[in-house]
Amino acid sequence: MKRWGLFAAAASLLGTGAMAGAQQCTTQSKMQTADRTALLRSATGIASAVQANDSNAVRQQTLPDVAQNFAGIANAIASAAPHLTGATFVPDTLWILDARASGPNAKPADTQFFCNLNGGSQSTVFSFQALPPGRYGLAVLDAPKAQPPYQLTLLLREESAGTWQLGGFFPRVTTAAGHDGIWYWKAARTDAAKRQNWNAWLNYSEAERLLRPAAFVSSSHLEQLQEEQGKSAPAALSGGLGQGTPLIVKAKDGTEYRVTALAPDDSLGGDRIDIAMHYSADTIADPVAARARNQRAAAALLAAYPELRDDVHGVWVYAEPASGPPYVSEEPVSSLR
Template sequence: MKRLSALFAVLLVAGPLTAETCTTQSQMQAAERDGIAAAARTLAAALQANDAGSIKTRSSAELAGNFAGLASLTGDTAPKLKGAALAVESVWLLDATSLKPNSDGSAATGQFFCTLNQSSAETDFSIAGLPAGKYAFAIVNAAGPNAWRISMLLRDEGGWKLAGLFPKAATSAGKDGLYYWTTARSMAKQNQPWNAWLYYQQAAALLQPVGFVSSSHLEKLQTEASTTAPPVLQKGVSVDQPLVLRATDGTEYRITGFGFDDSSSKEKVDLVVHLKVDTAGDAAATRKRNSEAARTLVLAYPELRSAFHGVWVSSESPGASPFATEEPMENLR
């Protein structure tokens, strides 16, 4: 299940923010562009082959020295890339050689503003804790039975070395981010604010390569989502600011987040609801509570029936593992 933030995660960091130098692929020398693309393609192929050893040898010293997490990510991702055709979509050169550390000696945030071909369109990077150096960012598309996008941060250490790997699905229920964006617009016009807001969320989740990347297009999406959001969602939903639903029997359900899941249906996604509870309880009681929470949500906002296959509810309490159950829409009457 994929958890979504209220809209976009806002990166808050201590220390000075200074703009470094960004070079887009159209502005690069061919040799430099081809070198970045070749390194990205080689790493993506190693990920597809589940070759953690090859990835480690092509990783930065810092990443190779703490490789367990990346090895696990490689094993989890490789099966999803099986049979996919890999193609480098975009590369950027990010020069942070003059980036100064924070006053406390910690690595600063690298800010890169990348204007596309002298136009008003921008892709921007805000990378926290970035040591001074020369970097590149690359996106590799994996087209196949499961469309994926492999984003990576590279560091020049006498050759391009992996400094961060960010693979993610490019579709949900077989549909890409542009589909969810255009459908959200249609839903807004049809006076379906809940469906529109949620589909905008999914569009953002699919279109944003990684949290430290923003763009003119994503900002436009954010503006549209904010404009069409229902009043109860205009400030977002979070653990600190849950959406409180009251059932007909007076029971209150505190929703801390939403997400999408396509494991139950390949035609239409399920809505994922993160439910804050004080205690986990036994399995039977938790299953019943989850079902009632899903029913209360759909009865309060019946437009959800047309946009989703069903509702997953994940009960989450301190110190306990989440307990998730799914209810098809036809059961939520």
């Protein structure tokens, strides 16, 4: 069961990691008219096929090496299409990322594109691992009238003059509990000013999730958000969470729960977001006993950090054994005492 409220399908040519080189970036305002027209036409054509839930049409407009492993993109199309019924796509931004290399032996390489915005101090950075040489286009299309509002980010590669094919597809919602990323950023600043560091951390995390078009995209604004979040982060999270660095919370009966991950969650689409809590646990065959343990774990988290009760609807709890599937339940705050 997946309850993270965010999905993306990345083409096989994409990844993120340490970068070896930088290439040329062209913003929408600096593009040749023919390039801008062709890129937007290809992107909106693919978006229309997504809206129609027509995976075959999208696949026909996809790079051959990506189309061979199309299941992830097909699943993302099926998930996004019902929300896009009747929606109109509005171009948010377009980029051309030129990673063409000279010589017959050019190979995929870790690549960054540093894109200055209209000569100002703000910039956007795109980071790829093992990117094949080529001329790429990135199109970000908004569907503000979708329910909930959606954004489609498409990475395309120019296969011939004016012909762009899909290489990566990243659909996502742009609001949570009826609010956009800027709203959560402002809420986080308010929480930080009140020294409600856990609520600030949660709202900064949700703001970043809603404002980042795809995992390989960074920007001056996102770096500012991360800097603010770092300054106000709870001490318990300063070293990060993981199997080797868990957050330990204790229940009323003295039982300790080793929390390995925390994140905002908007799966239910209610009037408040949830928090997703992952913790290490042994397998329990009895589902009633497993559910009761999840309830105690969620109650222990909120008892340790009670300010979270003010901001979240509930806790998605993932009891994760060393092997086998997790036991997952959603525990409303109103039921946790």
